[in-house]
Amino acid sequence: MNTSKMPLHFNGSLPSVPWNETAVYSSVDFFHKPDVAIIALYVVVLTASLSANTLLIFIVIKFQYMRSVTNIFLVNLSVADLLVTLFCMPVQIAKSVTLLWYFGEVTCKTVNFLQGVAVASSVFTITAMSVDRYLAITQSLRQPWMPSRRGACILLAFLWFLSLVIFVPLLFVAAVEREMVPVLARSKNGSVVWMQRSIEFCTETWPDSIKKELFGAFSFVLVYAVPGCIVVISYSLMGRRLCSVLPPFDQTEGSANSQQRLRLVRERKRVAWILLLLAVLFALCWLPYNILQLLVDVNAVKADSVFSVLPYTLLLGHANSAINPIVYCLMTRNFRRSLRKLICQDPDARFTSKIQHV
Template identity: 25%
Template sequence: MGELSIDNDSTIEIDYTPYEERLETYIVPILFLIIFVVGVLGNGTLVVIFLRHRSMRNVPNTFIFSLALADLLVIITCVPFTSILYTLESYPWGVAVCKISESAKDISIGVSVYTLTALSVERYYAIANPLRRLQKKSVAILAALLIWLLAIAFALPDAVFSRLDEVEIDSNKTITFCSPFPNISDVDVYAKYNVFSKSLVYYVIPLSVIACFYILMAIRLHASANEMPGDVKGTQSVVQAKARKHVARMVLIFVFLFFICFLPHHVFMLWFHFYPNAKNSYNYWWHALKMIGFCLSFVNSCVNPIALYWGSGVFRSYFNKYLCCKNLEWSRNAQSNRDYDSNLNSTLRRRDQVTLTSIVCESQSLQDAYNPQHRQEVTIHS
């Protein structure tokens, strides 16, 4: 019998299998290499697009830029060092890398889920108040900065308490691993509070808030179809409604990907730390769930650029330009998406200006028609 580390914090006794005989020893490094390459290219391109193109610096894209930075943080600081956890038996890096990796992972998760929450709130107000500029770029930048500060604050315990610990496999072999929990007598109690609080703060509460705002958004979209004035109904109103729904749909895709990627991890951690007989019930099925949750939590750092590529014609054109060296060609749909996705309020204002101009022109035409001098000039020219 030997001992196996469970998520760098606890150990259980099972039949010990040498690392060279485990499937994850060969799968995890390949998967993490793919995550690293795709994540750096995708999120790095998003950062370049935001910084180099002023037209892309709107409120939703400001939050997407923050998401890309958070994903780059975890990819650069965690993926290269974490990829060998299931390849080498002992943690080869020092305590500094252990602290940086654990805290950077929490910062990235916090920024991601709180940014998605902010995006959901912003989309709701954009749909509920389409004629008001309640969300300005300066407000979005301030919100993004506050999100980063909040995520850093929540990650401080792991930055302080993470340490290197050792597990004895047998009398001749000891394994070193990185643990996010302090070296205290009641570490199991601390671990329970830590796991439960992270599940609430990083998963349950934010996703519940997002769900509430999307329910309100759906109610508002349903009601707005009957509230639209008669003079705005038609092709223009359909395009405007479609534009508002498009951005909200992209945010919902991001939220769904986050939900799927972190669900197995939270399920396993809560089961292992709160089920009384978890250590004895742990088997290779639970080990497989643990491995899936471990890998999916890092896959989440590279899926957002892929979703943007397939869901947005504007971003797809920019991705093709920077990654495939293609000319930036705007299709009619892509240009329409950019105009409406970038700033729905500007679109509505342009519509109002066109309507006002038409009214003025019609009024001027009526005045000219009843002007005697104008009628005389028309008669002469005729």
């Protein structure tokens, strides 16, 4: 998953001068055109994402009552978002300054691989949360769905493993490609001559176009289409249950017990809507980039035709890493109270874990 490069090919021989005899030489200005708008937006997104995700993880670790299964899923989502923030966003900022690659072969492979893994882990986590919410709401409240923290951690470990396996091919095809370009140089004796300079790009070198198309289609289906369908189905069934006329418990039971269960249903409904919002925002943020990348991978469109648009669609996808923790923290009472306690050190603040995010 890397921004497309514009290939350069020069034919014919050019007179050359040894580098040690060159007083000055022209830079390859064509590849150094900073996109100020992209850079400014990335700085804002990176700062917000780093701050919000770190804060969310810290709050869950610090306050024991915040360690519910739902919040464990959210911490995992924040870890994936931090991977994108720390490894992918700085590289995209550098690409907005110059198309040339200065970070070496290992970084080229690592960034491409980690971006795919982090995005896949985020998708799978959101999918797991949607199924968890569906089971929690649709199961009888007499025997509520209560997955253990250990079970949630095992599931998340499996999802990370699956994400790693899916994008292993990128470790083999991501590579630094070198091109020779002519530059104008001035030698010590004052004469101006053409010479060749080696420049580098981080790109994907597939054995053939068929494998590239298959991988593009495979990753799109497995990481975006199938999880998206599961999320839609889960929340559709969940919404039908929540919007039913009768609440999902026995009306003949005592009034106090019924009121307590009704409050639990309302809390679950509120959490379900928040998680649905996170899923919708994720889908909207990553849809433009996934569609464009799929079209490029299957050769439906030329990479050059979307060259100027692709960085902005990738920025929108990366912005989701900042949106996730901000939305959840702002819309969740326990997070707001925990944040207030953390900042203000209010000894009178009272927290309750009667209604947990299960």
